Amino acid sequence: MTSVGAAVSRGARLLAGGRAVASLAPGYYMEPTILEGAAHDDEISQQEQFGPITCLYRVAGFAEALALANATAFGLTGAIHTVLNDAIKAGGSSLRDHRQTSGELGYFQHSFKVYDREGEKCTTPRCGGTVKRFTQNGRSTFWCPKCQK
Numbered sequence: 001m002t003s004v005g006a007a008v009s010r011g012a013r014l015l016a017g018g019r020a021v022a023s024l025a026p027g028y029y030m031e032p033t034i035l036e037g038a039a040h041d042d043e044i045s046q047q048e049q050f051g052p053i054t055c056l057y058r059v060a061g062f063a064e065a066l067a068l069a070n071a072t073a074f075g076l077t078g079a080i081h082t083v084l085n086d087a088i089k090a091g092g093s094s095l096r097d098h099r100q101t102s103g104e105l106g107y108f109q110h111s112f113k114v115y116d117r118e119g120e121k122c123t124t125p126r127c128g129g130t131v132k133r134f135t136q137n138g139r140s141t142f143w144c145p146k147c148q149k
Helices: 002-009 062-070 075-089
Strands: 013-016 033-036 053-056 132-136 139-143
Touching (some): 002 013, 002 033, 002 053
Parallel strands (some): 033 053
Antiparallel strands (some): 013 033, 132 139
16 A cells, blocks of 8 residues: 555556555455556556556557556566467467367467577567577577567
């Protein structure tokens, strides 16, 4: 609860919640809390909150929202969930022998950004890096050393 108060003192606006739930173990539970106007680099935006706290941000469009999400340590988690969701929708990846339960091939491999693209230019806009490959025990990892650190 101190993190909510601190964020408000730095300019965030409390839209809902933010108080302790007195009927539960005192000091351990708080109401679901919504803040608006916290700076994207504020502690409440950058640190994991152990409570039902969310911050709302106004953005001009999807690109700005994506950049904002990726500017936190949690951006990777969001990206992983997005990629897994897209892969499931595409039926998985059929590189050699994977098939869906229906017998059909998966099509997510057509969306790969770096896999099997060693030596090619990175597909990330304005990156300009070159995809590298590392092989260990017969398994390969592909990455762009410029934008995937």
